Amino acid sequence: MTRRISDCLIVISLSFALAFLLPTIASGAGTYPAKPVRIIVPFPSGGPVDTLSRIVGQQLSPVLGQPVITDNRSGANGIIGTDLAGKAAPDGYTLLMGNLGPLAINVNLYQKLPYDPVENFAPVAMVAVAPQILVAHPSLPARSVQELVLLAKARPGQLVYGSPGTGSGAHLSMELFKTMANVNILHIPYKGATPALVELLGGQTSLVLSSIVPAQPFVKTEKLRGLAVTGRTRTPALSGVPTMAESGLPDFEAMAWFGLLAPAGTPQPIVLKLNSEISRILQKPEIRNQLAGFGSEPGGGAPDEFAAFIKTEIRKWGKVIKDAGIKEEKQ
Numbered sequence: 001m002t003r004r005i006s007d008c009l010i011v012i013s014l015s016f017a018l019a020f021l022l023p024t025i026a027s028g029a030g031t032y033p034a035k036p037v038r039i040i041v042p043f044p045s046g047g048p049v050d051t052l053s054r055i056v057g058q059q060l061s062p063v064l065g066q067p068v069i070t071d072n073r074s075g076a077n078g079i080i081g082t083d084l085a086g087k088a089a090p091d092g093y094t095l096l097m098g099n100l101g102p103l104a105i106n107v108n109l110y111q112k113l114p115y116d117p118v119e120n121f122a123p124v125a126m127v128a129v130a131p132q133i134l135v136a137h138p139s140l141p142a143r144s145v146q147e148l149v150l151l152a153k154a155r156p157g158q159l160v161y162g163s164p165g166t167g168s169g170a171h172l173s174m175e176l177f178k179t180m181a182n183v184n185i186l187h188i189p190y191k192g193a194t195p196a197l198v199e200l201l202g203g204q205t206s207l208v209l210s211s212i213v214p215a216q217p218f219v220k221t222e223k224l225r226g227l228a229v230t231g232r233t234r235t236p237a238l239s240g241v242p243t244m245a246e247s248g249l250p251d252f253e254a255m256a257w258f259g260l261l262a263p264a265g266t267p268q269p270i271v272l273k274l275n276s277e278i279s280r281i282l283q284k285p286e287i288r289n290q291l292a293g294f295g296s297e298p299g300g301g302a303p304d305e306f307a308a309f310i311k312t313e314i315r316k317w318g319k320v321i322k323d324a325g326i327k328e329e330k331q
Contacts, residue, residue, distance in 0.1 A: 032092055032270050036067040039095045039260070040088075042081025042102055044074045048211070048294060052127055052258050053097040055290060059281040060274075070097075077167065078102035079113065086120035090265035092274070096121065099258045100169045104313035108321045109167045110328050117314065121261040123306035124271055125278040126299030128291050130256040131231030132173060133241060135215050135224040140206045145181075145228045145247035148207075152183035160186045161207035162196035167326060170196075170209040172317055173230060173254035175324040177209075180249050200224065211256070212237060212295030230254040237295065257313075259299060259306055275303050 037060070041053045050072060057068035073081030082102040088094035103117040134145070140159075142148040152159050163171040166189045178185055188205060190196040193214065200208045201223060208215075212235055218224040219238060226241040232253060234243055244252035260278060262271060281287055282298040291298055299306075320326075 032273065033064050033066045035093060036069055037064065037093055037095065038069050038071050039097050040081050040085040041070055041072045041097050042074060042078035042085075043072070045070075045072050048130070048256070048296075049097050049099050049258060051294065052296075055287065056097070056127060056260065056278065056281065059284075059287065060277060063277050063280075077106060079106060079110070079115075082106075082117075083114045085261070086115040086263055088263050090122070090263040090267075092262060092266055092270035094263065095124070095274075096261045097127070097258060098261050100256055100313065100317075101167075103261075103310055104317050105167055105169065105172065105321075107314055108318035109326065118307075118311060120264050122264050122266045122271055123303050123310060124260040124262055125275045125303065126257065126259040126301055126306045126309065127278065127282070128258045128294075128296040128299050129231075130258075130294070130296040131212065131229045131235055132170065132209050132254060132256065133212055133215050133219070133229050133235070133238065134177070134207065134209050134227045134244075135200065135219060136207050136227055137200055137203050137205070138222065138225055139203060140225070142227070143225065145242075145244065145249070148227060149181045149183055149248070152181070152185055156184040157186060159207065160188055160205045161209070162188045162190055162199050162205040163209070164193040164196055165189045165191060167321075167328075169254070169256055172320050172324075172326075174207075174209050175326070176254060176320050177244075177249070177252065179320070179323055180252055209254075213293075216295070231297075235295070236292065257299070257309075258296075259310075271303055 039053045039057055041050045043049045053070045057070055061068045073084055078101050082096060085094060085096035107113055107117050136142060142151045161174055196208050197210055197214055199205050215224060216237055219226040226238055228244045228247045229235050229241050230244055230253060279300050282300050288298055
């Protein structure tokens with residue numbers, strides 16, 4: 001009898017506790033956001049990650065009813081800003097505009113990374129994906145990927161490609177190309193994409209894997225030769241340039257990608273609310289046109305799809321780094 005009374009009292013106490021807590025929980029999810037939202041960009045202003053963050057922020061602000069601020073925290077190949085975002089309070093007021101480098105490459109490249117790209121983040125939505133283009137100096141006697149492969153095999157270790165730096169997406173994509181095509185092409189790392197492209201234009205290197213936008217005018221004026229794009233389909237702005245798959249490497253795909261993430265532990269209703277709003281934004285024709293102007297395509301999809309994609313990218317580029325013997329460089 002005493003035990004039954006005790007059990008009843010416990011049930012009553014829990015009922016009262018839930019009666020007080022549930023409205024608070026519902027109110028917290030329903031009124032988000034109640035103050036400005038910050039998107040951390042782990043790179044300097046002016047780059048593609050920064051630009052996409054500002055596009056998203058500008059579109060999110062009116063639908064959320066709060067300012068959405070871009071906060072540039074650059075340094076150490078994106079490590080500083082990404083770590084800051086991962087350690088922020090999981091309340092939906094600090095987000096990260098992440099991309100390939102900080103979320104899939106760094107974890108395979110650095111032995112002591114201060115964050116875990118899987119454990120420390122709750123993926124919200126893929127924002128955009130962007131193919132790259134393999135461009136050659138006109139003096140290179142190869143007008144296609146097939147001809148490039150034959151030339152590289154005839155001259156092992158003599159052709160040279162430039163990249164924005166060791167461990168960059170372009171570097172790893174070229175190493176993937178070398179592995180799949182079974183060729184030996186030397187790598188020269190530069191301090192950024194622009195110097196690599198300038199050196200190619202000057203003939204100091206033979207090849208560069210570049211973002212579409214900076215390479216496009218040089219391809220159209222024939223100052224550079226577009227050999228192939230790295231996406232599954234051709235790029236509308238350079239429709240005459242075939243894909244790697246069309247060029248004899250059917251399984252080759254290497255895309256730059258950008259997505260919004262929250263700190264791990266952020267309430268699911270907030271994550272889903274943000275995902276829903278971003279999905280609507282990405283369907284707007286003006287946004288799709290804006291992204292196309294940056295050589296990008298809209299992302300989208302559910303949070304769990306983005307989470308699975310990140311894990312796949314970590315495995316993919318981890319294998320490339322291991323197979324190529326790429327080592328960590330001191331910051």
